[in-house]
Amino acid sequence: MTYNEIRKVFLDYFEQHGHKIVPSASLIPNDPTLLFTVAGMVQWKGVFQGTEQPIAPRVADVQKCIRAGGKHNDLEDVGFDGRHHTFFEMLGNWSFGDYFKEGAIEMSWELLTKVIGLDPNRIVVTTHISDNEATQIWKKITGKDAIRLDKDNWWSAGDTGPCGPCTEMHYDMNPNMAGGLPGSPEEDCGRFVEIWNDVFMQYDRDANGNLTPLPKQNVDTGAGLERWAAVLQGKQDNYDTDLFVNLKRAVSDLTGVIETEENKPSFKIITDHLRSVGFAIADGVIPSNADRGYVIRRILRRAMRHGQILGHRGSLLSELYPALVAEMGDAYPELKTQQSHVVEIIRNEETSFADMLQNGMKLLESELPKINNGILPGDIAFKLFDTYGFPLDLTQMILRDKKIDVDINGFEKCMAEQKERSRADTRGTKLLWESQTDLPDTDDIEKYETKTDKPATVLSILRGEEFVKSANAGDEVEIALNHTPFYGTQGGQVGDMGVFKRGDEIVMNVSETNRVGHNVIHKGTLVAPVSVGDEIMPEINQQNRQQIARAHTATHLLQAALRKVLNEDVEQRGSKVSPDSVRFDFSFGRALTVEEKQAVEDLINQWIQSDLPVAHEEMDIESAKKRGAMALFGEKYGDRVRVITAGDVSCELCGGTHVYHTGEIIKARINKEKSISSGIRRITMSVGVLAE
Ligand code: SER
Numbered sequence: 001m002t003y004n005e006i007r008k009v010f011l012d013y014f015e016q017h018g019h020k021i022v023p024s025a026s027l028i029p030n031d032p033t034l035l036f037t038v039a040g041m042v043q044w045k046g047v048f049q050g051t052e053q054p055i056a057p058r059v060a061d062v063q064k065c066i067r068a069g070g071k072h073n074d075l076e077d078v079g080f081d082g083r084h085h086t087f088f089e090m091l092g093n094w095s096f097g098d099y100f101k102e103g104a105i106e107m108s109w110e111l112l113t114k115v116i117g118l119d120p121n122r123i124v125v126t127t128h129i130s131d132n133e134a135t136q137i138w139k140k141i142t143g144k145d146a147i148r149l150d151k152d153n154w155w156s157a158g159d160t161g162p163c164g165p166c167t168e169m170h171y172d173m174n175p176n177m178a179g180g181l182p183g184s185p186e187e188d189c190g191r192f193v194e195i196w197n198d199v200f201m202q203y204d205r206d207a208n209g210n211l212t213p214l215p216k217q218n219v220d221t222g223a224g225l226e227r228w229a230a231v232l233q234g235k236q237d238n239y240d241t242d243l244f245v246n247l248k249r250a251v252s253d254l255t256g257v258i259e260t261e262e263n264k265p266s267f268k269i270i271t272d273h274l275r276s277v278g279f280a281i282a283d284g285v286i287p288s289n290a291d292r293g294y295v296i297r298r299i300l301r302r303a304m305r306h307g308q309i310l311g312h313r314g315s316l317l318s319e320l321y322p323a324l325v326a327e328m329g330d331a332y333p334e335l336k337t338q339q340s341h342v343v344e345i346i347r348n349e350e351t352s353f354a355d356m357l358q359n360g361m362k363l364l365e366s367e368l369p370k371i372n373n374g375i376l377p378g379d380i381a382f383k384l385f386d387t388y389g390f391p392l393d394l395t396q397m398i399l400r401d402k403k404i405d406v407d408i409n410g411f412e413k414c415m416a417e418q419k420e421r422s423r424a425d426t427r428g429t430k431l432l433w434e435s436q437t438d439l440p441d442t443d444d445i446e447k448y449e450t451k452t453d454k455p456a457t458v459l460s461i462l463r464g465e466e467f468v469k470s471a472n473a474g475d476e477v478e479i480a481l482n483h484t485p486f487y488g489t490q491g492g493q494v495g496d497m498g499v500f501k502r503g504d505e506i507v508m509n510v511s512e513t514n515r516v517g518h519n520v521i522h523k524g525t526l527v528a529p530v531s532v533g534d535e536i537m538p539e540i541n542q543q544n545r546q547q548i549a550r551a552h553t554a555t556h557l558l559q560a561a562l563r564k565v566l567n568e569d570v571e572q573r574g575s576k577v578s579p580d581s582v583r584f585d586f587s588f589g590r591a592l593t594v595e596e597k598q599a600v601e602d603l604i605n606q607w608i609q610s611d612l613p614v615a616h617e618e619m620d621i622e623s624a625k626k627r628g629a630m631a632l633f634g635e636k637y638g639d640r641v642r643v644i645t646a647g648d649v650s651c652e653l654c655g656g657t658h659v660y661h662t663g664e665i666i667k668a669r670i671n672k673e674k675s676i677s678s679g680i681r682r683i684t685m686s687v688g689v690l691a692e
Pocket of ligand 1: 038039040041092155197198199220221222223
């Protein structure tokens with residue numbers, strides 16, 4: 001059975017068993033605790049937790065997943081065995097309070113043994129040590145004794161959230177091979193491969209590890225499509241199945257190199273990385289220096305290194321992308337609709353890294369003869385990182401064959417020193433901007449609307465320490481526009497992130513927005529060339545803005561609650577409002593008691609639940625004072641001010657951005673309360689999904 005056939009057989013089976021078939025969710029999860037969608041269940045987390053309604057009691061799909069960062073990370077293993085991938089497809093079926101252990105196990109077993117026809121004798125099952133029920137169900141249905149395991153048979157997507165015991169089905173890939181059963185010390189031999197995992201989602205785990213039963217008993221199953229293909233095509237190695245054979249052929253065609261035992265890891269790494277990079281960018285990830293953008297940049301650079309091992313120079317994944325579209329574009333149409341965008345982004349990345357890779361390798365090779373203790377000095381690894389763009393794991397991967405480690409402590413020390421220098425640089429760029437006395441003020445009134453429909457003109461570009469007329473893809477720059485909807489960091493509220501676009505094309509990823517005097521300065525990485533005078537469309541990241549807005553309104557509620565619970569003399573002394581988190585400093589002479597903290601948190605959540613309207617009004621300062629609007633101690637205000645009023649509980653002068661109903665905040669949770677100086681306390685609080 002080919003990949004296309006397996007997807008169909010799986011979905012048909014579950015459709016016949018009353019499941020609603022849904023498309024794969026995006027690889028970018030709507031979940032701040034995860035970098036990528038790591039499993040089919042990610043999009044159902046809210047349903048398990050009871051905060052969202054299921055679209056049907058039974059659902060099935062084929063989900064694209066990336067496990068390359070955070071709790072679920074297979075990056076280092078790719079290439080060196082036949083069953084690890086950074087990108088893979090997960091076949092899954094779910095029950096939201098409908099069938100439970102027996103139904104799930106029955107269907108898994110029937111599909112494996114009756115529908116796709118696996119030999120029941122070659123399937124080994126495991127259950128959680130505590131799960132007698134599942135163990136007995138297996139015995140009843142199959143006559144099999146499950147192997148009872150502890151840590152491997154408990155599943156959760158992140159450190160917190162829905163979780164539960166699971167039961168895994170393993171297939172014996174080769175009864176003639178020596179090898180250990182799951183749970184035994186030799187289990188990594190590759191003889192027994194996990195082909196399906198049925199998780200019984202029963203609990204919600206909080207940050208302290210406490211388990212609370214979920215509102216309903218649910219089933220979450222996941223089966224790796226690549227492993228099914230290997231089993232059904234009689235291959236020991238996932239990378240020898242039809243889809244990968246075709247992708248590897250494209251690698252051979254491009255590089256002119258035939259796959260051999262020796263270069264096999266490079267073929268695996270390139271084809272795997274083609275999938276994660278291609279799919280992630282098609283879903284909107286842009287390679288960058290932070291978070292998921294950095295994971296994708298690292299993966300892309302690792303792939304290029306393996307292209308180099310095969311003797312290939314220059315563009316690699318951008319040339320191979322059409323082969324990926326040919327293989328998977330029917331199952332995932334976004335690969336086709338985003339084709340020109342994806343190819344362009346990858347090509348830009350590859351172009352900017354190609355020379356650095358050659359030169360960095362030269363540096364590394366010149367260092368190797370000096371190593372006599374098997375350790376590459378941290379400052380060399382840092383130079384490779386800082387000057388040649390070698391992510392640490394790329395350097396480690398290159399040295400892996402040579403059995404050389406990297407001095408990680410030394411690397412981190414250099415990194416910390418560089419951060420300090422860059423903090424000094426930010427102060428430096430501020431001075432440079434201040435020297436631009438002819439620069440017209442930025443009109444940023446659109447920040448309150450969150451978007452603009454008029455193109456903006458690029459007024460000034462700062463690259464390094466130099467103002468330039470134009471800059472290229474890959475350049476880190478700061479840009480001033482004539483008008484912008486981006487909020488520049490001020491009044492304790494962090495600035496926006498987002499993109500500049502030309503038509504549908506992204507030309508810049510804005511990672512930070514600052515204010516210098518009357519100007520808003522957008523900082524980030526160019527994806528395409530930009531010149532002074534160009535017109536672009538500035539678009540903020542709305543989700544990030546919403547997280548900031550709810551944190552900001554929550555800060556006002558926090559101040560109001562503190563004044564109610566403690567006393568009216570409590571005054572704000574500083575704050576930092578970030579996406580879904582708040583740091584609030586206030587005047588108060590002693591630590592809060594546990595009861596006081598709880599009362600403050602409860603009051604805020606009560607106001608959130610009442611969904612109070614939040615009014616945003618502009619007025620003159622006198623009218624604001626008459627209203628009783630609270631002002632910040634020591635702050636200077638202009639004649640016209642903005643007043644933010646939440647129901648009848650809070651009224652403050654504030655230039656920040658806010659939600660329109662307190663219900664949008666979802667939830668607030670106080671994390672810490674401490675003293676920062678005499679008479680000043682600091683509270684840190686999470687809101688929104690993070691607090692939940
Ligand atoms: N969430 C479980 C897993 O990823 C089952 O789908 O293995």
